[in-house]
Amino acid sequence: MIKNPICVALDTPDVARAQELARLVKPYAGYAKLGMEFFYAAGPKGYETVAKEGLPIFLDLKLHDIPNTVAYGLRSLMRLDPAPAIINIHTTGGADMMRAAAEAVDGRAILIGVTILTSLADADIHAAGFAKDLSGRDHAAALARLARQCGLDGVVCSAPDVRAVKQATARDFVTVVPGIRPADAAVQDQKRIATPRSALDEGADILVIGRPITGAADPAVAAHDIARSIEASHAH
């Protein structure tokens, strides 16, 4: 059961800044996300410093390799203290890799698979070699179906893909949704976006929000404003 769907992406290489941001947004967020920018610079020690602030951690390292390497990589990451609440891999690593990942995590974290990045429009997906007769949404739904069959708990997808993903899987298959932009926020490098409220209305379970909060003059105020904007829709 997800009580607060706001997951703040603490994208900085600086441990002290990430810790400060975690403190500032804690009253308004359900999760903090640590990704490549943070973990490659700050490592497990930095992770543990931020995790001590008390928000459950989504460790967003998007593992993508052969099954054995992904499984042992996840086993190492699950030894972090505290262990991540959410951890992820790429679904395009294939069925054997996803099954090995599910076995390695063994229910100790919510294991999710990245489908189609929110920074990709259909033209980008087709240029990358995905079948041109299918949309990004179709590909996301097909990857989500495979992820569920392989034992994953959910996927990362864009807000416009959530309904198709849930239809292809199950209502309780977790959708973690980046590309979230309040109506007045800069889109930046995201291409498939939604406001926090409209993403929840599509059925999103967790909203990943970075720069609209961390780049704001006052991150606590930005997080509070977003929390207020979704209160009504999330109560339903």
Ligand SMILES: O=c1ccn([C@@H]2O[C@H](COP(=O)(O)O)[C@@H](O)[C@H]2O)c(=O)[nH]1
């Ligand atoms: O498809 C994806 C997968 C992951 N992300 C990550 O989410 C945040 C979004 O940050 P913003 O500043 O709100 O754009 C970032 O850490 C990405 O690595 C994603 O955007 N899309």
